[in-house]
Amino acid sequence: MPHRKDSSADGALEDPALLRRLLRAKDRMDAASHEAWPVMRLAGVSGVSEAHFARSFKRAFGIPPHRYLLTRRIEQAMTLLRDTDLSITEIAFATGWESLGTFGRIFRDITGRSPGAMRSEARADTPPLDRVPACVLKAAQRPDLTIAVLEKRRRARKDKVRPSTTEAT
Structure with a gap:
């Protein structure tokens, strides 16, 4: 059986060209995480098939592309909760969520706290003048x-x- 360039014993990618294409897709998600990024769109950015993209992304970064995008959105939401006076609904829509309920559920799944509790804790720990x-x-x-x-x-x-x-x- 021929040796594949993008596989190894530890699951890391060995093909630098593929890794560059995956990083390009990851950078696009980072720059516009509020947008919809279905695997088809990401695969198009990377110039590979959808199945190959999904497998390779998970192998390269340790998590599937959809989970990566959710994590980025939650990170941005946490920053907005801590540093702005936007309502939780405004933050949910600004970070790319189509439903306040989905935002709250996934936020709680990832952080262990509701968005409101996270905001309260962050503001209680940080005096306003020291921000x-x-x-x-x-x-x-x-x-x-x-x-x-x-x-x-x-x-x-x-x-x-x-x-x-x-x-x-």
Whole structure:
């Protein structure tokens, strides 16, 4: 039996071209998660058949494409619940849900709390004056890029690789 390029013992993809196409579909879902993303549309973005896309996406990212999309929508809803005064209904529709009931049920399935309870907890834990915009938080949480990759590798290998530059403190 011939060896398939996209299969391995651990289930990871080995075909870089296929992985790039899957990442393209994943990026499109990230950019417009409020839109409908049926497997047929995602497969078209990736240039593969629907069945091959669904199998490959799950193998590459660990979850099926539909579950990934639901998770992204819930993440965005959690941010809106925490950081805005939009109603729960407005948040549900803004994040791509067609039904408030479905939004609430899936939100509870994924987070373990209702959207209203999540909003109450988030606001109780964060004083209003201490809230920081998401863009500032993301910038603060980015990895420190002042240390070169080689330096990080040297540290990981316990100084087996000589430093290429000196680190400023």
